[in-house]
Amino acid sequence: MHKEFLMGNEAIGKAAVAAGVNVVAGYPGTPSTEVLETIAKENDGSIYVEWSVNEKAAMEVAAGASYSGARTLVTMKQVGLNVASDPLMSLEYVGVEGGMVILVADDPGPISSQTEQDTRTFAEYSKVPCFDPSDAKEAYEMVFEAFELSEKYKTPVFMRPTTRVCHSYQSIDIRDYAEYVDHRPSGFVKDSSRWVIFPRLSFANHAKIEKRNLALGDELSDYARNSIIPGTVRKGIASQGISYANVKDLLANKEGEKPSLLKISTPFPFPEKLALKFLQGVDEVLVIEELDPYIERHLLYVCGKYNLNVKISGKLTGSVQFSGENMPLKVQEYVSVFMGWKTEALPSIETPELPVRPPVLCAGCPHRASFYAVKRAMKGQETIFAGDIGCYTLGNAMPLDMVDTCLCMGAGLGIAQGVGRVKPDTKCFAFVGDSTFFASAITGVVNAVYNQADMTLIVLDNSTTAMTGHQPHPGTGKTMMGEFTDKIDIESILRGIGLETVVRQNPFELDAAVEVIKSVAAKPGVKAIIFEAPCAVLFKPETPYEVDANKCIDCRKCIREIGCPGVVIREGKVAIDEALCNGCGLCAQICPVGALGKAVRE
Amino acid sequence: MSVTNIILCGVGGQGTVLASKLTAAASMSRGLEVRSAETIGMAQRGGSVMSYLRIGESFTPLILNGCADLIIGFEPAETVRALTYLKKGGTVITSDRAMMPVTAALKGSDYEGKRMTDYLKSLEGDLIGKLVIVNTDSALKDLGSSKVMNMVLLGAAARGGYLGAVTIDDIKDALVKKVKPQFHELNFKALEYAEI
Known part of the structure; x- marks a missing residue:
C-alpha cells in the first residue's frame, strides 16, 4: 500500500485496474469521464479500453466480454444509463460470468446534466445490486467488493457515486502493483440455454433473481459499509453518499446529544435487517439523502412491515428539499431543526452587486461563428433551431439566442421534424455536434429521409468531444488503445443515407457561410451543412x-x-x-x- | 479536531486547481490528511469556480459556510462571493484584477475590481481579520509572466502562516516535484513576491 492524492474518479479507475479488470467501455459524460481516462492512462497494454460510440454499445461490449469470463467495467453518467437501459434490463435476466461493474455517476444539483434521476431507483427497477460510496477512499475499496459480489452471484452490479464523490480529492491508501489481482478470462463457452434470452428463460430467471435479491438484502445487512453509529438519544439520522459525509462531519464538531446514524451503502437490495435494528432503537428518524426519497420510502416500508411506531421525516414530509445538493449548510439546517439545536446565524453580508457568470462559449469557439452565420442567413424567416447536448447548447445564451429546444442526446433531429409536421412553412434546423452525431443522431437522419421530412441538419464538427474534456470519437481516427484508425467520414454517412445536398464549410468565413446556408436551406427535403473548424481549446491561439x-x-x-x-x-x-x-x-x-x-x- | 479550511475561488482557467494540488501535496508530505473538491464540467466554462481544501482529519471535502480560515481569491468579485464561507476574523488573500463577464459587457456595464477591493477593505478588522490585496498588474509586470498569479497568492498564504502546519518550504518542495525545472525559478520568485 502507498498513499496518493486522488480524485474519486481516479480512485475508481485505479481500483478497477488493481482488481484485474480486463475490458473497459464507456461514453464520456460529466461527472463520470475521468474513470475511463484514468484506466487508459494506467493501462500497460493488458486491458482493453474503448470509448464506445454510445452507452448502449459500451454495455453490450462489456456484456460480451463478461460472458467470456472477463472482469469488465462500463462507465457513463446517469442519463447515459437511459441509453444503455435496453441491454441492461435483459442482461440482469441473463447474468454474467466474469465480474461486471456498471459505473453510473449521478449528478445532484444538477450541476451539468439534464435530469436529477437516481440510479438507486433504476437499480431497484432493473433488479441490479447497487453500491453507493460516500467518499473517494470508500469508492476505491468498494470497487474490489463490487467485482466479488458480481462474480459470486453472476450478476452485473452498479457502482453509483455522485458528483461530489467523483470530483473530490482525498489522500488514499492504494495497492502497490504487486498486490494487483491477476484475472485471466476463460473465453466464451457456448450454452444457448444460458446466453439466449427466451420467455422460458426469463420466467425461470425472474423468480431466481427476486429470491436472490431478498437473500442478498439480508447478507448486505452484515456488510461493514452499511452501518449504525449509536447515539445518545432515541433519535436517528439515516443517510448515504456525500450527505452522510456532511452529516458525520457536522456531528463530529458538535458537543452534546448525538443522534444514531444509519449509513446505507447498498441501497439495493436494501439491508432490511440492519434498518430494522436501527429503527428499533429510535422514536424519530430524519432521512438526509439526495435525489429520490429512496431510503425514506424503504424505512417507511420497514416500519409498516414490522409495525413499528417510528416517525420518519425527510423529503416526503418537506423536512429536506426534493431537488439539489445537500451542502453542509443545508445539512446543518436540517439536523438543527430535527435535534432542536440553536445555531448561530451567519453574519449577514451585504455585498455590492456581483457580476453573474453563466457559462458561455469560449473565445474563438467555432460554434459561435456557425450559430451567428445561421442567424444572419435566416433573419426574417419563420424558423426553429433545435439544439442538442454538448458545448453548443450554450448557443442559447444571449446575444446568440440560437437554441430553441434541447432535450437529450440526438433529439434535435426528431424535434425539428416534429415541429415541421405541425407548421410545414417553418424552416426547421437541427444542430448536432460531431460526437453526438455518432452517438445518437444517425437514426434521426434516417428517419427524416425515410419519412420525407423537410429540414436542414447543421453538423458542428470541431473534431472532438469538447464538453467533457476532448475525448476522441469515430470521426477523429484515434482510439483509447492509442491506435490510429480510418476516420469515419460524416459526409459519406449522410450521402450513404441518401442526402443529395451535403456542404462542408468553414464557419469563420462568415460571408461565404451565410450564402451557403441561404442556398442550402432553400432546397426541399433533408439537406446538411457540416461546419468544420477545430475546437478553440485544442490549438495554440493565433495572434490576438x-x-x-x-x-x-x-x-x-x-x-x-x-x-x-x-x-x-x-x-x-x-x-x-x-x-x-x-x-x-x-x-x-x-x-x-x-x-x-x-x-x-x- | 484541528482542520484548516481553505477556499480557492476565481473564474474558470485561472489556475486554482494547481494551487490546491500543490498545497495538498505539501500537506501530505507532512503526513496530514487532505481532502478537496472543485467544480468541473459545464459550470467551468467562463463561470465562477470554487475549490474547497481541507487540511487535517475531516469527513467531507466540503466546507460549511462561516468556517473557512482562509480565502484565496483569484478575482475580486469571486472573493466577495466566497465571503459567506469565511470564519469571523479569517484571512483573505486576493488579486485585484477584475474579469469582465460577457453579460456585463452586453449590458454596457463597466464592472471594476476597485469597488470589490474597497468593499473588502471596509470589512477588515471585523469579518476579515487579515486582508492581503495583490496588485496583479504590477505583479505580472515585475515577474514577466501572466501565468504565475496562483503562486503569488499561494506564496502569500504560506509565508503568512495561513496554511495550517504547511510552510513555504513545504510548498517549494512540492512545486519542485510537480513543475518542470525550467519554471522553478519563476515560480519561486512568484511565491516570494507578495508583501504580507
Missing part, C-alpha cells in the same frame, strides 16, 4: 486582435451581435482581452468600420 481606437465609433456591434468573452469594455471603451482572444477574427468581420485587426507585435 486589437481595437484601433482612432477608427472605433463605439457602436458596440461586436459585443451585441456575438457575445464573445474576449471582447470587453475597459474604461468605457471596447477592448480585446488579450489573455482570452484567440485570434479567430469573427469580430473583425462584424465591425462596420474595420476597427478590429490583428495586433501588431514589435
Whole structure:
C-alpha cells in the first residue's frame, strides 16, 4: 500500500485496474469521464479500453466480454444509463460470468446534466445490486467488493457515486502493483440455454433473481459499509453518499446529544435487517439523502412491515428539499431543526452587486461563428433551431439566442421534424455536434429521409468531444488503445443515407457561410451543412486582435451581435482581452468600420 | 479536531486547481490528511469556480459556510462571493484584477475590481481579520509572466502562516516535484513576491 492524492474518479479507475479488470467501455459524460481516462492512462497494454460510440454499445461490449469470463467495467453518467437501459434490463435476466461493474455517476444539483434521476431507483427497477460510496477512499475499496459480489452471484452490479464523490480529492491508501489481482478470462463457452434470452428463460430467471435479491438484502445487512453509529438519544439520522459525509462531519464538531446514524451503502437490495435494528432503537428518524426519497420510502416500508411506531421525516414530509445538493449548510439546517439545536446565524453580508457568470462559449469557439452565420442567413424567416447536448447548447445564451429546444442526446433531429409536421412553412434546423452525431443522431437522419421530412441538419464538427474534456470519437481516427484508425467520414454517412445536398464549410468565413446556408436551406427535403473548424481549446491561439481606437465609433456591434468573452469594455471603451482572444477574427468581420485587426507585435 | 479550511475561488482557467494540488501535496508530505473538491464540467466554462481544501482529519471535502480560515481569491468579485464561507476574523488573500463577464459587457456595464477591493477593505478588522490585496498588474509586470498569479497568492498564504502546519518550504518542495525545472525559478520568485 502507498498513499496518493486522488480524485474519486481516479480512485475508481485505479481500483478497477488493481482488481484485474480486463475490458473497459464507456461514453464520456460529466461527472463520470475521468474513470475511463484514468484506466487508459494506467493501462500497460493488458486491458482493453474503448470509448464506445454510445452507452448502449459500451454495455453490450462489456456484456460480451463478461460472458467470456472477463472482469469488465462500463462507465457513463446517469442519463447515459437511459441509453444503455435496453441491454441492461435483459442482461440482469441473463447474468454474467466474469465480474461486471456498471459505473453510473449521478449528478445532484444538477450541476451539468439534464435530469436529477437516481440510479438507486433504476437499480431497484432493473433488479441490479447497487453500491453507493460516500467518499473517494470508500469508492476505491468498494470497487474490489463490487467485482466479488458480481462474480459470486453472476450478476452485473452498479457502482453509483455522485458528483461530489467523483470530483473530490482525498489522500488514499492504494495497492502497490504487486498486490494487483491477476484475472485471466476463460473465453466464451457456448450454452444457448444460458446466453439466449427466451420467455422460458426469463420466467425461470425472474423468480431466481427476486429470491436472490431478498437473500442478498439480508447478507448486505452484515456488510461493514452499511452501518449504525449509536447515539445518545432515541433519535436517528439515516443517510448515504456525500450527505452522510456532511452529516458525520457536522456531528463530529458538535458537543452534546448525538443522534444514531444509519449509513446505507447498498441501497439495493436494501439491508432490511440492519434498518430494522436501527429503527428499533429510535422514536424519530430524519432521512438526509439526495435525489429520490429512496431510503425514506424503504424505512417507511420497514416500519409498516414490522409495525413499528417510528416517525420518519425527510423529503416526503418537506423536512429536506426534493431537488439539489445537500451542502453542509443545508445539512446543518436540517439536523438543527430535527435535534432542536440553536445555531448561530451567519453574519449577514451585504455585498455590492456581483457580476453573474453563466457559462458561455469560449473565445474563438467555432460554434459561435456557425450559430451567428445561421442567424444572419435566416433573419426574417419563420424558423426553429433545435439544439442538442454538448458545448453548443450554450448557443442559447444571449446575444446568440440560437437554441430553441434541447432535450437529450440526438433529439434535435426528431424535434425539428416534429415541429415541421405541425407548421410545414417553418424552416426547421437541427444542430448536432460531431460526437453526438455518432452517438445518437444517425437514426434521426434516417428517419427524416425515410419519412420525407423537410429540414436542414447543421453538423458542428470541431473534431472532438469538447464538453467533457476532448475525448476522441469515430470521426477523429484515434482510439483509447492509442491506435490510429480510418476516420469515419460524416459526409459519406449522410450521402450513404441518401442526402443529395451535403456542404462542408468553414464557419469563420462568415460571408461565404451565410450564402451557403441561404442556398442550402432553400432546397426541399433533408439537406446538411457540416461546419468544420477545430475546437478553440485544442490549438495554440493565433495572434490576438486589437481595437484601433482612432477608427472605433463605439457602436458596440461586436459585443451585441456575438457575445464573445474576449471582447470587453475597459474604461468605457471596447477592448480585446488579450489573455482570452484567440485570434479567430469573427469580430473583425462584424465591425462596420474595420476597427478590429490583428495586433501588431514589435 | 484541528482542520484548516481553505477556499480557492476565481473564474474558470485561472489556475486554482494547481494551487490546491500543490498545497495538498505539501500537506501530505507532512503526513496530514487532505481532502478537496472543485467544480468541473459545464459550470467551468467562463463561470465562477470554487475549490474547497481541507487540511487535517475531516469527513467531507466540503466546507460549511462561516468556517473557512482562509480565502484565496483569484478575482475580486469571486472573493466577495466566497465571503459567506469565511470564519469571523479569517484571512483573505486576493488579486485585484477584475474579469469582465460577457453579460456585463452586453449590458454596457463597466464592472471594476476597485469597488470589490474597497468593499473588502471596509470589512477588515471585523469579518476579515487579515486582508492581503495583490496588485496583479504590477505583479505580472515585475515577474514577466501572466501565468504565475496562483503562486503569488499561494506564496502569500504560506509565508503568512495561513496554511495550517504547511510552510513555504513545504510548498517549494512540492512545486519542485510537480513543475518542470525550467519554471522553478519563476515560480519561486512568484511565491516570494507578495508583501504580507
